[in-house]
Amino acid sequence: MSGKSRAVLIGTSTYSDAGLPDIPQVGPGLTELSRVFTELGLVESATTVLDEPSIGALGRGLTQAMAGADDLLLVYYIGHGLVGRAHDLYLGMHDSEPGSPEFGSLSYNALRDRVLDSPATIKVVILDCCFSGRAFGTAMSAPVDELVIDGTYVLTSAPPNRVSLVLPDEPHTAFTGRLLRLLDGGIPGAGEYVTIDDVYRHLLVTMRGEGLPLPQKRSGSTADRLRIRNRATMDTADDLRDRVAAVVVRARDTTWASVVDDLADLHSRQIRLLHGEHPDVLRTFASLLFARAAAGDPAKSGELLRELILTQGAVVGFDHPDLLRTVFYTAICLGESDNGTEAIARLRTLAPMQRSYLGYEHEDTCRTQHALARYLARTGEYVEASALLEELGAIRERTLDPASPTLAVTRRDIDVVGRAVRGG
Structure with a gap:
């Protein structure tokens, strides 16, 4: 005007x-x-x-x-x-x-x-x-x-x-x-x-x-x-979904803490366009809580993620990739809140579900296996952690680009845990 x-x-x-x-x-x-x-x-x-x-x-x-x-x-x-x-x-x-x-x-x-x-x-x-x-x-x-x-x-x-x-x-x-x-x-x-x-x-x-x-x-x-x-x-559901996915990719390439504001804005836009229990809104909320955990409040985010699991499961089903990813986020929040035992238990339950529904080579499955190996190593379970990492390394050698940072991190963890197994 x-x-x-x-x-x-x-x-x-x-x-x-x-x-x-x-x-x-x-x-x-x-x-x-x-x-x-x-x-x-x-x-x-x-x-x-x-x-x-x-x-x-x-x-x-x-x-x-x-x-x-x-x-x-x-x-x-x-x-x-x-x-x-x-x-x-x-x-x-x-x-x-x-x-x-x-x-x-x-x-x-x-x-x-x-x-x-x-x-x-x-x-x-x-x-x-x-x-x-x-x-x-x-x-x-x-x-x-x-x-x-x-x-x-x-x-x-x-x-x-x-x-x-x-x-x-x-x-x-x-x-x-x-x-x-x-x-x-x-x-x-x-x-x-x-x-x-x-x-x-x-x-x-x-x-x-x-x-x-x-x-x-x-x-x-x-x-x-x-x-x-x-x-x-101005905003469409497809556009917002794509933008959230791009922010999540950026978070994995940089840091989750750096994308809190972006995810909060996109989450608000989705709520206004869709409704509070739309699958897209719930998916973004899970990522937002995970980002907030990375920014310094894993315990609070973990509590909210546990509540979200029930809501999300009722909407999309408890075998849906979105729900399985929320379970993964919850386990990481537990692990980063000095509750490694519960984190390991959740990851042990999650891993076979992801293998069954997503496949062994799906990146979500691989992330769960990697996290489980890391928490096992933290508790001194080096032999099991090493076996999981060796298996994971073989998968990522087949599926990722040789220059992938994710592959480089996997190789580094294999080396570190392998030396611990050997006593060196």
Whole structure:
């Protein structure tokens, strides 16, 4: 966008009235919205106003945050929505009273007037408004028909006669969470840019498919043509998978500790594009934990890797190469945490599984055999370690380039352990 663009993200997560349940998902939602709006280049800056207790201070903060927006102004609210006696909408604040929202709540009409004062060419207002608690979540409501501002795009989380939910065990409200997932994942095949109306239509399909309340929208002028970068053309699952694989190769050629930041970034991107238990995400997380272990915390990484084994096994199966590699990472973390006995036990169990499923000459199988020999040598079991290394050396002589650094390390270890066996 050629001019200045601003986002103002408002939310209330805690309430003094027992009739308005706290919404802990509000803060994380605002944080993620700030990230995605700026990452996609939709706005140049985002101001977050969370749990502001004073309406006066909130008004002054909004005025300051909106200043300078001459291209796009985006205002987003997450919290309880309250309906006054005249059926007008109030946005919940900490001291809002459900029976008297006129006191202690932000009038939507006041917010609308403040937005109308902005010189921004395009104005977008998004309301994710909650009202009261329910057995399976927090009920949310927001009337739509009176919210329209001329020349703006207004999007709400539910129609006036329905509620939308904060679902159990989800990190965000149902509406905001699915909007974030859509923006982070993008719309495949839609080109480099999509419009805000494209986003609305896909969000509508998603929420209808999940049996959730349907979002509503109203637009004036050409605001519905607002362009948003399509994340699907920025990151793809295949591209991220290839990039992770390249980083792992680099880690093996250099040091694992040097790739922690790269793996953390790629892992975050995969989570946003896919989901937490996607095989690609789990594979990258295992590598990230191993890199963190190399950077100085093998014990903690080992604990997390043990937990990951159960999750990964349920997703891909306990004979999958990804799972077997995670077991290898776990064993190394144990060995580097002065728990060599358990490391040896895990590697002894892992080695025949890899030979069976991957073959004797697979590099993962060879790495396990090499690690097992090294830990055996550390404990003085030189004869067995030497036999494993001799066998490994023969395999790597056949399969690796003569100039391979891995082959050179294998030859060195054969020599060192062989001298120990001979007493020299």
